[in-house]
Amino acid sequence: MVSIITACSRPQNLIKIYESIEFSKVDKWYIIYDTSKCRRYEFQFPLENKIIELFCDQPGYAGHPQINMALDIIDKGFVYVMDDDNIFHETFWTLLDTLETDSVYTWDQNRIQENRILKGGQIEEEKIDTSQFIIPRELIGSTRWAITKSAGDFRFIKQIFKKHENKFKYIPKIACYHNFIKKVRVALCFFGLTRSLKFTLPSIQKFLFEPLIAHGIKYDTYLHTYKMKKPYTNPRAGERSITLDADEYKLLEPTYHMVESKETVSTYIDLKKYRTKGDPWGNEKEAIPGDFTTLDNHILYLWSQKQLTEMWQKNKGRYTHIIFCRPDVLYQVPLQIDWFSFTSDKLCIPNFGLCGNVNDRFALGQPKQMIPYGERFDEALQYSKKYPLASEAFLIATMKKHKIKYEHVNFYFTRIRANGNKNGMDLGQIRKLTRKNRKIKKGTRKHSKGYVEISEV
Structure with a gap:
């Protein structure tokens, strides 16, 4: 089972993400609304048992405090961060059933807006993206996203890599998108x-x-x-x-x-x-x-x-x-x-x-x-x-x-x-x-x- 985290400031995109999720393979989807800067939102899925919607008004860079809030709640299983301008690739759900629960996995990404493929397995800045990795919660430990710094996905996965390099496995398949949903x-x-x-x-x-x-x-x-x-x-x-x-x-x-x-x-x-x-x-x-x-x-x-x-x-x-x-x-x-x-x-x-x-x-x-x-x-x-x-x-x-x-x-x-x-x-x-x-x-x-x-x- 996987826990999904979405730091949200674009709720108009949530229905598309929802439609791409196979909920039978999901423990919880945590939608953490970024209410810093006096932003206000309404919960979109108040009746869904597998969706937890919360507000987080801590200021920071690109939803990083909101991701950390969800990490503090999740205690087991795989953790996957889904940006609020993206959707799940169908291959993700096929691969999920085959993953060993004590390993970190990376894979290739379809950069659909750029018409190119970004290869996985590269723990380097600008060569690894949020949707390219999935991590067991126990390997995350106390590691968190840098609240006020850019390239948060790279900084986060780099810390995990330093601690658990022997747990990393690369799957040479396209299993995710990048910025799939067009920006307003x-x-x-x-x-x-x-x-x-x-x-x-x-x-x-x-x-x-x-x-x-x-x-x-x-x-x-x-x-x-x-x-x-x-x-x-x-x-x-x-x-x-x-x-x-x-x-x-x-x-x-x-x-x-x-x-x-x-x-x-x-x-x-x-x-x-x-x-x-x-x-x-x-x-x-x-x-x-x-x-x-x-x-x-x-x-x-x-x-x-x-x-x-x-x-x-x-x-x-x-x-x-x-x-x-x-x-x-x-x-x-x-x-x-x-x-x-x-x-x-x-x-x-x-x-x-x-x-x-x-x-x-x-x-x-x-x-x-x-x-x-x-x-x-x-x-x-x-x-x-x-x-x-x-x-x-x-x-x-x-x-x-x-x-x-x-x-x-x-x-x-x-x-x-x-x-x-x-x-x-x-x-x-x-x-x-x-x-x-x-x-x-x-x-x-x-x-x-x-x-x-x-x-x-």
């Missing part, structure tokens, strides 16, 4: 006016950027926005004659950006063509007869998303996931790492501010689904000739047409006006949502998400 890389696409970025930037940094950084996820920021010749007015939002800072977008320090003239784009796409079926917001109490500002803004943000989609597609092969988000909102809760799934083709959309069961202000998904999402502008004119171009209704129609599935995630934010005022509707919906979360019983999976009070600007 994200394009964060900010669309629309940066009218209140000076207020919202701290929340963007805390709840969008920092969770990605904490989990070692690389990302690029894309931004498309507008500059305006005249002061900004939006009667529905209570914004009147506000001069916007044309350089405010620079606070975000985007990797790639495009700034267009609002007046030039409005003339080019001819906003009046989209009014065939009237103003979808015309029946609201605050509506002003003949004022199409809200409809025009909807069309302009569709144009913004279209430009962003063209921008990130130039680097399409670089990204595993795309996020569309607004720069003028105060984010309340952090991105969750398990939303970056390779096994689900669903979009993640917020669980608040729903109209027709969707919220069109944020979406996260893989490129295949996010291309039609981001190219909705191309179908907007035709749709507007048949139906009022209401934002959520049009989004639903697009997803149905392209067979895009979605799921709600616990993610909410407050729109911030150019004058610094918060959107009252968002505040009310978030309070309702957090009150609902308070009532959830302890011990349920949803309970661990809890609630977050509304931040102050």
Whole structure:
């Protein structure tokens, strides 16, 4: 029997590892979540008897303290460390039945991302990898992984080799992979006016950027926005004659950006063509007869998303996931790492501010689904000739047409006006949502998400 150790900061990969395990040959799989740097996780397998999930907040290098925590628990049998970006090779399970329980074994590795084979039996730095060796617990003794040093796998197995060289055996077969699971890389696409970025930037940094950084996820920021010749007015939002800072977008320090003239784009796409079926917001109490500002803004943000989609597609092969988000909102809760799934083709959309069961202000998904999402502008004119171009209704129609599935995630934010005022509707919906979360019983999976009070600007 073998005990498996996985130091985890990428829980979205665990299901793939799970599917590669022959549990009849496993004593326990220890998943030790790295909760240093204020990381937070939910247990993925609470009902599995052979899976032990624990938290370890000790800081260190690349999960080494988490591996050591599991080593302190295991007292017998083979020990095998499985990285959270890898899976088991089928040959591993065939060999396991043939191994002598008092020997250390190494084998060859398929470096699938590099299209080469790394031979086993080489106890040298950069020539031996975590998944290339299996060790009886009794031979490990008090040896542990170096907490703050790189090349932890080599340092660890080298110590074992010095003590028990006569116990090492090399099997000239490929029995493991290296970095089998593709790494997450994200394009964060900010669309629309940066009218209140000076207020919202701290929340963007805390709840969008920092969770990605904490989990070692690389990302690029894309931004498309507008500059305006005249002061900004939006009667529905209570914004009147506000001069916007044309350089405010620079606070975000985007990797790639495009700034267009609002007046030039409005003339080019001819906003009046989209009014065939009237103003979808015309029946609201605050509506002003003949004022199409809200409809025009909807069309302009569709144009913004279209430009962003063209921008990130130039680097399409670089990204595993795309996020569309607004720069003028105060984010309340952090991105969750398990939303970056390779096994689900669903979009993640917020669980608040729903109209027709969707919220069109944020979406996260893989490129295949996010291309039609981001190219909705191309179908907007035709749709507007048949139906009022209401934002959520049009989004639903697009997803149905392209067979895009979605799921709600616990993610909410407050729109911030150019004058610094918060959107009252968002505040009310978030309070309702957090009150609902308070009532959830302890011990349920949803309970661990809890609630977050509304931040102050």
